[in-house]
Amino acid sequence: MGGLGGLVVTGGAFTAVDVIRAKRDGHALTDAQIDWTIEVYTRGEFADEQMAALAMAILLRGMSRAELSRWTTAMIASGERLDLSSSARPTVDKHSTGGVGDKITLPLAPLVAACGAAVPQLSGRGLGHTGGTLDKLESIPGWRASLPNSTFLAQLAEVGAVICAAGEKLAPADRKLYALRDVTGTVESIPLIASSIMSKKIAEGAGALVLDVKVGSGAFMKDLGQARALATAMVDIGAAAGVRTVAMLTDMATPLGLAVGNAVEVAESVEVLAGGGPADVVGLTLALAREMLDVAGLPDTDPAAALADGRAMDVWRAMIRAQGGDPDAPLPVAAVSETVRAPRDGVVSAVGAYGIGMAAWRLGAGRARKEDAVSAGAGVLLRRRPGDRVRAGEVLCELRADEPDRLGPAAELAAAAFTIGADLPPTGPVVLDRVG
Structure with missing residues (x-):
């Protein structure tokens, strides 16, 4: 008998083919099958081509709640789990499934910390049209993403908030499987998405978690039904x-x-x-802060007050300094810029998130592969939003890049993202639903 972080595993009771066939034929995997699979895959004894076949079977056949919970537990147990029990404050984390212009973690973590919770935020980098929190913060001179556990815990105690990269020992099974899913057409599997996100988040050790599941053209989940299914799976886990x-x-x-x-x-x-910023960013930051404080057991704390009186800004500055950054240093500015202008009079009826995200990627703000570098100063600045009236020739957005030859392809994408019509578009809330 072998062990997997406290899970009992039977040595030679299974083969990879047995497990693949079971899921292929629509059977629920047993706890022992799941534990064995994750253990031998992490050790490198379950071949990538076999895990690819199993991932496709999971995509096609799905997983029960019990299977998904056990699968996630085994992935957590494949590595270390942070112990935050020494925290004098209640611990709460937030995770976003990724979007365009989604910088919410940056003001949210210090805001929630300013209200009395501890926020251990292990974040990632951008890929494709969606941005990464670490890439954004690394544009601050001196700021570092990698922290040893001792420094992580000390900063959490002293400052109340940490945003940094996850260590390699955290859910290593997920790291292997994540890379495999990307090249085997199984990224869309809700059980595999849910277990990937939740294995890392639970391994962080926070006592509570708020998930921001994005829905729409700029998100991974395009429709509300898919997003609700993913949200429900993660809440259950x-x-x-x-x-x-x-x-x-x-x-x-x-x-x-x-x-x-x-x-x-x-x-x-x-x-x-500083008390300003776009209304949608402020509104979502406050909505998520209230949820985080509620699940952390601090429901009577008002995050709007901490934003207005400067306490959140104080925590931000302390958090940046603690990780080697200079909160007063000028931020990088791209070398060249270009504007995209309205082709005719009318009303901006839509600004497609995916198109703007792809434009930013073309400008150098994102990466095609994990090992690619990103430009700190590149990006898109919107000058018009849905509902704004424009005249022909007025600026819709500004593009910034370090290399002039990036501007043309990005301008085409950005221009196509704007829809100009005759009537005001319908307006709706940023928060569409809540699960849990």
């Missing part, structure tokens, strides 16, 4: 693991705020912390 979890379904048909990129999103986040 959290509950089974003893982590109080709620999910908010939020709109990503239009970019969040006016800035899409890295340094430009940091600048907009600082505006929010």
